[in-house]
Amino acid sequence: MKSFTKALLKALSIEEINAGACSGPDAWMKDPKGKELVSTNPANNEPIAKVIQATPEIYKQVAASAQKAFLSWREIPAPKRGQVVRDLGNALREFKEPLGDLVGLEMGKIRVEGHGEVQEMIDICDFAVGLSRQLYGMTMQSERPRHRMYEQWHPLGVVGVITSFNFPVAVWAWNSAIAAVCGDPVLWKPSSSVPLTAIAVQHISNRVMADHGLQGVFSLVIGSGRDVGELLLNDPQIPLVSFTGSTNIGRHVSETVARRFGRSILELGGNNAIIVGPDADLKLAVRAILFGAVGTAGQRCTTTRRIIMHKDIAADLTKRLVDGYKQVNIGDPLQEGVLMGPLVDGSAVEEMLAAVKQAKADGGDVLTGGEALPDLGPNFVEPTIIKMPAQSEIVKQETFAPILYLLEYESIEQAIALHNGVPQGLSSAIFTNSMREMELFLSGAGSDCGIANVNIGTSGAEIGGAFGGEKETGGGREAGSDSWKAYMRRQTNTINWSTELPLAQGIQFGE
Numbered sequence: 001m002k003s004f005t006k007a008l009l010k011a012l013s014i015e016e017i018n019a020g021a022c023s024g025p026d027a028w029m030k031d032p033k034g035k036e037l038v039s040t041n042p043a044n045n046e047p048i049a050k051v052i053q054a055t056p057e058i059y060k061q062v063a064a065s066a067q068k069a070f071l072s073w074r075e076i077p078a079p080k081r082g083q084v085v086r087d088l089g090n091a092l093r094e095f096k097e098p099l100g101d102l103v104g105l106e107m108g109k110i111r112v113e114g115h116g117e118v119q120e121m122i123d124i125c126d127f128a129v130g131l132s133r134q135l136y137g138m139t140m141q142s143e144r145p146r147h148r149m150y151e152q153w154h155p156l157g158v159v160g161v162i163t164s165f166n167f168p169v170a171v172w173a174w175n176s177a178i179a180a181v182c183g184d185p186v187l188w189k190p191s192s193s194v195p196l197t198a199i200a201v202q203h204i205s206n207r208v209m210a211d212h213g214l215q216g217v218f219s220l221v222i223g224s225g226r227d228v229g230e231l232l233l234n235d236p237q238i239p240l241v242s243f244t245g246s247t248n249i250g251r252h253v254s255e256t257v258a259r260r261f262g263r264s265i266l267e268l269g270g271n272n273a274i275i276v277g278p279d280a281d282l283k284l285a286v287r288a289i290l291f292g293a294v295g296t297a298g299q300r301c302t303t304t305r306r307i308i309m310h311k312d313i314a315a316d317l318t319k320r321l322v323d324g325y326k327q328v329n330i331g332d333p334l335q336e337g338v339l340m341g342p343l344v345d346g347s348a349v350e351e352m353l354a355a356v357k358q359a360k361a362d363g364g365d366v367l368t369g370g371e372a373l374p375d376l377g378p379n380f381v382e383p384t385i386i387k388m389p390a391q392s393e394i395v396k397q398e399t400f401a402p403i404l405y406l407l408e409y410e411s412i413e414q415a416i417a418l419h420n421g422v423p424q425g426l427s428s429a430i431f432t433n434s435m436r437e438m439e440l441f442l443s444g445a446g447s448d449c450g451i452a453n454v455n456i457g458t459s460g461a462e463i464g465g466a467f468g469g470e471k472e473t474g475g476g477r478e479a480g481s482d483s484w485k486a487y488m489r490r491q492t493n494t495i496n497w498s499t500e501l502p503l504a505q506g507i508q509f510g511e
Helices: 003-011 056-073 078-094 096-107 111-131 170-181 195-211 225-233 247-259 282-298 314-325 346-361 412-420 435-442 483-487
Strands: 036-041 046-052 147-155 159-162 186-189 218-221 240-244 263-267 272-276 304-310 365-368 384-387 403-409 427-431 451-454 488-496
Touching: 003 046, 003 096, 036 096, 036 195, 046 195, 056 186, 056 218, 056 225, 078 096, 078 111, 078 170, 078 195, 096 111, 096 195, 111 170, 159 170, 159 225, 170 186, 170 483, 186 225, 195 218, 225 247, 240 247, 247 263, 272 282, 272 412, 282 304, 282 314, 282 403, 282 427, 304 314, 304 412, 314 365, 314 384, 314 403, 346 365, 346 384, 346 403, 403 412, 412 435, 427 435, 435 451, 483 488
Parallel strands: 159 186, 159 240, 186 218, 240 263, 272 304, 272 427, 304 403, 384 403, 427 451
Antiparallel strands: 036 046, 147 488, 365 384
8 A cells, every 4th residue: 555545544544444334433344254345546557545345244234224214213303413513514515625635546537626526525515404494295185074194204214326337425424314314324335336435425425424422323334236235225114226237237226116115316317418509609618518528437327428519510519629629738637727537447447449430430530639638547538529410329328438429410409409419408508698599498398408508518416406307317416406305205294173073075975
């Protein structure tokens, strides 16, 4: 373990990195039968540290601890639960820089993105603290005299959270902060690609739980989907599973959880497009496209993957984008000035190169990029722009890499048809100064995505709005708005304060 890594772990107060499961302060668990997991730095494939993964026996212990915690946590008033989440946000503020650097080291994000991800955790904690006093129910008018009807929301139970490598800490926070104020403990299974960031967050959570005399509100199990993930999906004590990942695995998650009548929140694939109109501010559009397409090396679910540009501005926009891509500084993500780090592993590189090859076979013209950069490291690639014909199957597929497809259109109706003509439906945007085109894009006849923006890009959503998408994106919603309702159960109550017993619908039954 190199000195930089040691310094990071020390800064995060991490002492235990050999155990792969935890249910609270002083509750790190490992099993001699646990398999070893090596965390590697994607910039050079060098090992960072080793973790002993949870076995099925350890999973059962952690799950039982979380279920026990639920019985007491649900009884604590929501504003008091909010105080715990407030302290979690403050602890994250304290560790923002080293935790953000650890995200960069283990996942490959550039420093500003790693730090931004931790800021997102802080923001959702702030949001959840306010939410803890706003878990509102409605009062309805009863048709029966001297009856009162209302609805209330109760804690649901232990929430299982399965996160992906590309947002190793923020997605946990989106779910955990809101679930916690709703009265639900959280059992977290992170991606096996980024176990150290999960361990760091668990240490921070343990500190907060210890300050409040709590156990099992925030729990962690590190292990493969086969060994640990399947146990979580099939666990009848977990009424809700939030999963972030690929559409293929998401389909399995949905089917498995639904089979036992559980709920799922699915945040799956995205194939996000930006329509650039003939009157668009191209300087603004290019900045948004560059960040959306190149940020996180194209490994965001909200990454911009398709540009649908009006034929009148296509040549100008294309030149601006190609020129901009040539200015992208690629390298060690923790170095200042670097704009793009590596892909997560060798498989991601292979998938990108295969997609470029297929795009060429489909009639695509590679305008810039398209190659691996082995001189920089095993997982570095060139950000790529490919001009494509309107109809191409590869454009309809999500490749988790920095490939940007350029398409042309003549009418706004044609642009929207191209935009919606893919299986995914997460994020979308239009750049235009036309009120009519803007409103059409945002109407029911426009974008079919869960997120639709005007004159900003597809990536970088704020936590105040519900995040999620339609179609093969899964339909889930996390973070802001009323997404808290997914973490609670609704109960309708009727109180009869009369001395009579009238029945609904005017039914007469007996004397």
